[in-house]
Amino acid sequence: MAIDANGTNTVPFKVSTQPGFVCGTTINFTLTVSFTGGSKASSFSLPTCTEIQADTTVNGSIDPADPKSTQGRIARNGVVSSCGIAKACPGALGAGGRSFDQYSFTNPGLQAACVTLTLTSAGGANIIGSTYLGSYNPADTTFCVNYLGDAGASGNGSRSWQVDVPAGGTIVVVVMEASAGTPSTPYSVKVHGVRTAPVSGPGSCENLLAQVKRTAWTSASSAATLDEDSAGKVIYQDFTARLKTGVVGTATIRYNITATDGVAAYCPATQSVVNVRFRNSDNTGVHAQVKFEIHRTNITAGGNDIIFSFNSNGLGAGTGFTTASIAPNIDFDFSKYVYWIEGTITRDQASQFADLGSIDIYELDGTTLCP
Numbered sequence: 001m002a003i004d005a006n007g008t009n010t011v012p013f014k015v016s017t018q019p020g021f022v023c024g025t026t027i028n029f030t031l032t033v034s035f036t037g038g039s040k041a042s043s044f045s046l047p048t049c050t051e052i053q054a055d056t057t058v059n060g061s062i063d064p065a066d067p068k069s070t071q072g073r074i075a076r077n078g079v080v081s082s083c084g085i086a087k088a089c090p091g092a093l094g095a096g097g098r099s100f101d102q103y104s105f106t107n108p109g110l111q112a113a114c115v116t117l118t119l120t121s122a123g124g125a126n127i128i129g130s131t132y133l134g135s136y137n138p139a140d141t142t143f144c145v146n147y148l149g150d151a152g153a154s155g156n157g158s159r160s161w162q163v164d165v166p167a168g169g170t171i172v173v174v175v176m177e178a179s180a181g182t183p184s185t186p187y188s189v190k191v192h193g194v195r196t197a198p199v200s201g202p203g204s205c206e207n208l209l210a211q212v213k214r215t216a217w218t219s220a221s222s223a224a225t226l227d228e229d230s231a232g233k234v235i236y237q238d239f240t241a242r243l244k245t246g247v248v249g250t251a252t253i254r255y256n257i258t259a260t261d262g263v264a265a266y267c268p269a270t271q272s273v274v275n276v277r278f279r280n281s282d283n284t285g286v287h288a289q290v291k292f293e294i295h296r297t298n299i300t301a302g303g304n305d306i307i308f309s310f311n312s313n314g315l316g317a318g319t320g321f322t323t324a325s326i327a328p329n330i331d332f333d334f335s336k337y338v339y340w341i342e343g344t345i346t347r348d349q350a351s352q353f354a355d356l357g358s359i360d361i362y363e364l365d366g367t368t369l370c371p
Contacts, residue, residue, distance in 0.1 A: 068097030081149025083114035089144035109195025121187035257339035277357030288352035292343035
């Protein structure tokens with residue numbers, strides 16, 4: 001090839017991944033070109049599992065017969081929410097209920113997504129768009145519970161705003177009238193940037209939580225220890241620890257973590273997964289909650305470090321049990337540290353459920369450098 005000329009290699013380069021590859025891991029490449037008189041190396045990176053779904057558009061209309069907020073609406077402060085910077089909730093404005101519609105969208109990907117919402121209406125000056133994580137509660141008069149973002153203003157035509165949506169997270173888009181008694185106002189909401197679900201199979205990004213080969217520890221294999229203040233409050237039933245019938249308040253439960261199958265350590269931290277089975281009947285409310293922390297103490301130096309925290313709020317509601325799968329950046333080294341779990345179950349109404357079930361901690365397979 002002549003100097004300053006260009007061309008295409010005869011056989012295109014092709015790369016593939018192993019079945020244990022963690023979806024979302026950036027792949028770093030070094031391309032070395034050899035020529036008469038020397039060589040030149042160029043580095044570049046390729047992100048993985050960043051595919052997004054086709055845009056979704058829903059059509060609706062704010063009508064006088066729609067459900068109403070309890071009091072007022074979200075304020076418009078002129079600030080457009082964007083990804084990477086959490087916008088402070090602008091608060092509430094006005095008196096009396098406001099008609100609203102709500103729509104839910106889920107990010108099934110294994111990475112967080114920057115999602116753009118666009119509200120379009122010829123009568124857009126009369127309506128407001130906002131977004132919430134997990135659920136929207138029309139009885140919340142602050143409009144700040146689970147708040148993620150909004151357009152900051154209204155106007156005829158289109159208004160867009162962005163929000164960060166965690167992996168597996170669900171957002172609720174709320175379209176609300178600005179003033180009570182607004183005549184029927186048609187609109188559309190376009191959602192852009194929701195990630196696609198991972199594709200299983202060798203050579204592509206494996207589902208982070210679907211690996212079969214694991215080294216695990218579960219709370220079922222460890223006897224619980226109650227705080228003295230919690231004695232008499234808790235009952236162990238099947239795989240759960242819960243407050244006894246009619247009991248309200250907070251109970252503290254501890255479990256020791258011991259390695260199984262002779263495991264000495266987990267590595268790297270990006271391959272650790274925590275699965276939690278729990279029941280929280282009021283989801284994001286204040287009447288029931290399940291929490292726990294993973295602590296560690298250095299065998300030689302002592303101390304007490306919290307390396308992981310779990311809070312059930314926003315992860316599930318109802319009378320049934322929910323499983324949450326989390327991929328925290330945590331390491332375990334049983335040769336240097338002692339680990340334990342400190343959990344709390346809380347409710348202030350006897351009719352609520354706050355049950356701590358199984359806790360499964362494991363390391364994904366796929367690296368020869370880990371035990």
